[in-house]
Amino acid sequence: MIYASQSLGDLWNWLLQQFAELCGSLGIPEVIRYMVEKGAYAVGLLVFISLTALVMIYMERKVSAHMQLRYGPMWTGGWHGWSQTIADMIKLLLKEDIIPDKADRWVHRIAPIVIFVPSLIGFLVIPFDKYLIGADLNVGILLVFGFSSIAVLSIFMGGWASNNKYTLLGGLRSAAQMISYELPLVLSVLGVIMTVGSLKMSDIVMAQKDVWFLFTPNLLGFIIYIIAGTAEVNRTPFDLPEAESELVSGYNTEYSGLKYGFFMLSEFTNTFIISAIAATFFMGGWNGPSWLPGIVSFLAKTYLIVFLLMWFRWTFPRLRVDRLMDFGWKFLLPLSFFNILMIAVWVLVKK
Amino acid sequence: MNDYLAVFIFIVMALGFTAAGLITAYLVRTSRPSLKKNETYECGEEPVGGAWIQFNMRYYVFALLFVVFDVEAVFLFPWAVVFKSFGVSALVELLVFLGILLAGLLYAWKKGSLQWE
Amino acid sequence: MIEQLKNSGFEEMTLNMGPQHPSTHGVLHLLLKMDGEVITEARPDIGYLHRGMEKIAEKRTWGANIALSDRWDYIASMSNNFAAVLGPEKLMSITVPKRAEYIRVIMAELNRIASHLIFFGTYGIDIGAFTPFFYAFREREKILDLYESVCGARLTYNYFRIGGVSADLPEEFIPGVKAFINYFRPKLKEYDTLLSTNPIFMDRTVGVGAITKEEAIDWALSGPNIRASGVNFDLRKDDPYSVYSEFDFNIPTGKNGDCWDRYMVRMNEMKESARIVEQALEKLEPGDIMAKVAKVIRPPAGEIYTHVEAPKGELGVYCISDGSTMPYRYKVRGPSFVNLAILQKMLKGLRIADVVAVLGSIDIVLGEVDR
Numbered sequence: 001m002i003y004a005s006q007s008l009g010d011l012w013n014w015l016l017q018q019f020a021e022l023c024g025s026l027g028i029p030e031v032i033r034y035m036v037e038k039g040a041y042a043v044g045l046l047v048f049i050s051l052t053a054l055v056m057i058y059m060e061r062k063v064s065a066h067m068q069l070r071y072g073p074m075w076t077g078g079w080h081g082w083s084q085t086i087a088d089m090i091k092l093l094l095k096e097d098i099i100p101d102k103a104d105r106w107v108h109r110i111a112p113i114v115i116f117v118p119s120l121i122g123f124l125v126i127p128f129d130k131y132l133i134g135a136d137l138n139v140g141i142l143l144v145f146g147f148s149s150i151a152v153l154s155i156f157m158g159g160w161a162s163n164n165k166y167t168l169l170g171g172l173r174s175a176a177q178m179i180s181y182e183l184p185l186v187l188s189v190l191g192v193i194m195t196v197g198s199l200k201m202s203d204i205v206m207a208q209k210d211v212w213f214l215f216t217p218n219l220l221g222f223i224i225y226i227i228a229g230t231a232e233v234n235r236t237p238f239d240l241p242e243a244e245s246e247l248v249s250g251y252n253t254e255y256s257g258l259k260y261g262f263f264m265l266s267e268f269t270n271t272f273i274i275s276a277i278a279a280t281f282f283m284g285g286w287n288g289p290s291w292l293p294g295i296v297s298f299l300a301k302t303y304l305i306v307f308l309l310m311w312f313r314w315t316f317p318r319l320r321v322d323r324l325m326d327f328g329w330k331f332l333l334p335l336s337f338f339n340i341l342m343i344a345v346w347v348l349v350k351k
Numbered sequence: 352m353n354d355y356l357a358v359f360i361f362i363v364m365a366l367g368f369t370a371a372g373l374i375t376a377y378l379v380r381t382s383r384p385s386l387k388k389n390e391t392y393e394c395g396e397e398p399v400g401g402a403w404i405q406f407n408m409r410y411y412v413f414a415l416l417f418v419v420f421d422v423e424a425v426f427l428f429p430w431a432v433v434f435k436s437f438g439v440s441a442l443v444e445l446l447v448f449l450g451i452l453l454a455g456l457l458y459a460w461k462k463g464s465l466q467w468e
Numbered sequence: 469m470i471e472q473l474k475n476s477g478f479e480e481m482t483l484n485m486g487p488q489h490p491s492t493h494g495v496l497h498l499l500l501k502m503d504g505e506v507i508t509e510a511r512p513d514i515g516y517l518h519r520g521m522e523k524i525a526e527k528r529t530w531g532a533n534i535a536l537s538d539r540w541d542y543i544a545s546m547s548n549n550f551a552a553v554l555g556p557e558k559l560m561s562i563t564v565p566k567r568a569e570y571i572r573v574i575m576a577e578l579n580r581i582a583s584h585l586i587f588f589g590t591y592g593i594d595i596g597a598f599t600p601f602f603y604a605f606r607e608r609e610k611i612l613d614l615y616e617s618v619c620g621a622r623l624t625y626n627y628f629r630i631g632g633v634s635a636d637l638p639e640e641f642i643p644g645v646k647a648f649i650n651y652f653r654p655k656l657k658e659y660d661t662l663l664s665t666n667p668i669f670m671d672r673t674v675g676v677g678a679i680t681k682e683e684a685i686d687w688a689l690s691g692p693n694i695r696a697s698g699v700n701f702d703l704r705k706d707d708p709y710s711v712y713s714e715f716d717f718n719i720p721t722g723k724n725g726d727c728w729d730r731y732m733v734r735m736n737e738m739k740e741s742a743r744i745v746e747q748a749l750e751k752l753e754p755g756d757i758m759a760k761v762a763k764v765i766r767p768p769a770g771e772i773y774t775h776v777e778a779p780k781g782e783l784g785v786y787c788i789s790d791g792s793t794m795p796y797r798y799k800v801r802g803p804s805f806v807n808l809a810i811l812q813k814m815l816k817g818l819r820i821a822d823v824v825a826v827l828g829s830i831d832i833v834l835g836e837v838d839r
Contacts, residue, residue: 034356034357035356038356038360038361039364041357042360042361042364042365043364045361046364046365046368064598068598068599068601068602068603069602069603069606070602093372093375093376093379093380094376094379094380094381096380096382096383097376097377097380097382098384098388098389099389100389100390100391101386101389101390101391102391103391113366113369113373116369117362117365117369120361120365120368120369121358121362121365124357124358124361134357134361135354135357135358135361136354137354142428143358162391163391163403164392164393164398165393165481165483166392166393169505169820175414176413176414179413179414179417179421180413180417182417182421183417183420183421186421187424187427190427190428193428193432194431194434194435197432197433197434197435197436198432199428199432236596236597237596237668239596240821246491246820246821246823246824247820248392248394248489253392254391254392257376257380258372258376258380259373262369262372314598315597315599315662316597316666316668317592317595317597317663317666317668317669317672318595318596318597318668318672319668319671320671320672320819320821321505321819321821322466322819325413329413329416329456333420333456334453337449337452340427340445340449341445341446341449344434344441344442344445347434347435348438348439348442351435393483393484394484394486394487394488394489394492395486395487395488396486396487396497398484399482399484
């Protein structure tokens, strides 16, 4: 039986069991059952991602507005302009798709897909709650990093294919920035992995049942992760690829309609993934007070990080590209090496 | 059951989701291309020369460095997983490994490859 | 390997920056030649906002040209008014009543604050910080409200008249200005924490686009741009017009002439302007606001050059009168126009990211450049 007090994860697990029994009694093969289960989860996840994107765009508008003495959207839909984002989505859908005559048409078309699809896949290994994880892979975190780094390719494709000098500069800058900050990003989570001894997301969450890694020497890793993560999703102060005061809009200058929408959406989904990983690795994931459903405490932590990133964006100026590289290679990278050493010693001493 | 099947299922569904969006947009959007509209944007001026020219980009050095370091970072992952069970000997190995990495970084630094020009 | 690649003859990229660009402060067109991200040649191309102001002025009466002056530097119209009235007044040897002089000074200095606030906001955006813009406009809004209560307009005031000002101050104006000054002082500290001392901001601006003392003089810079290079040149002190000699205020100067110095000079000038406004309020006494001037203004034949210290620099008007109701020749020396010229020298060798940092720090208004 299920109870109202139980969380979404338990409900999902209960449903799976019921379904398994049903399949067993009907004699449906294991493979079909598995595919239906995962397919259902994937559909739920896609709905969740769409909603997340809407919520985050609305949140960004409201957060930025209130930090800047404005109200943000107030009219659309009645209550505090809640449906503004939906209206914008419809607008993007209806907008003419302009491909410049000089552009490489096919690369120009494919680039938004190349950035959008991988940004969805990262969601699969995020543990929203107990049992509520699409695929608890034994290389979990590597899958996220692997797919998220495809974004570099797409931004480069988009920037180059447009055959525009601004997009080209934006795309090249972006490529340089993202590969440079991918190293500290990947290395910063190594500390947690050494502490836990597993790459599995569920293991990492379980290891933080008593104390979040944020409150251990892994704090340094967390700081590196947040800085590198901000750079990885191209948000201020690292938003050079789309530095609008210099490069107009960077790599997506020549995009319009839904293709532009995909670039924008993937920025938000990537921000969510980065925040969700931070919540999982450093803030205990779905662990929380027993009266709170796991997914609620997970989302609360994630949105806290999302808010932090938005706060950065509306407070800081933008770094210059050479300083950005200096900071990444000459400071953050050595610091993340130091972090690994420090955690190694700490783990040994604790043992 | 193999978890990678789930990944595969999800990739297919994500592609379907994206394709559905693009097809919907294709069906409902207007399309009135014109010569001026399809011109390359360059702040309202006629572009002088295309963007596909051979010109001095400093990004490739970072790309080379990245490949080196990223591959080595990947080596660190299995090491990190088994680190706890191996103990001090693993730490020594790490020191050697990181030492080589850092030496490489310092060399690149000294060479001026990390300098953005 | 790197050396080989360096010498292997890369093509130059020619990039049009502007006129339709988010950060060229209007419709400035910069033609950049680039080697990678480094600029090898920069050519400012102006004229997109040319309205033929100087020619129009020859066909309008002297009084009507004040309204025209609002459209030069449209974010500091009071200073433009000031420059437009000084010439005819001198030609006709009109003594402006004291009260009108103080009102003029209050208006001009408030306008300096408003203009520098716009610089502060837009410079933040140029560097990539969006929030200061809204803070600056919150304060500027209050100044515009004060102006509105005096002359009914918020952008093109047309407030000065040959011989005085068009309207006396309303009752709520003086308390309003005092309240504003008290409100504004602490805000300046807030700006310092928000932007001025932000490490990223300083990183972008300190040492970027430095102009030496000699260069600043050679290129005839004026206003905050020359003072940032350490040249203590301010017309309010060096050639006091109106009643400026009666006030006690400092001229903030910089040292290195880089973007940060230019920025800080402006921030400090706002403080000094607030001081001048306070002193002027104290000296303000009831009296006439207009001198006795004939209905039809016919300055005696002759020529004259008058200049004021506008927020952007030396704003001069050279006019020739042939004794008729309209000027024979009306030449405007816009500070933005002269300051813009040094850009081609400064930009050489900088990266594209620095272009906006340097351009923003020069603080130009295209309405004045093109006229």
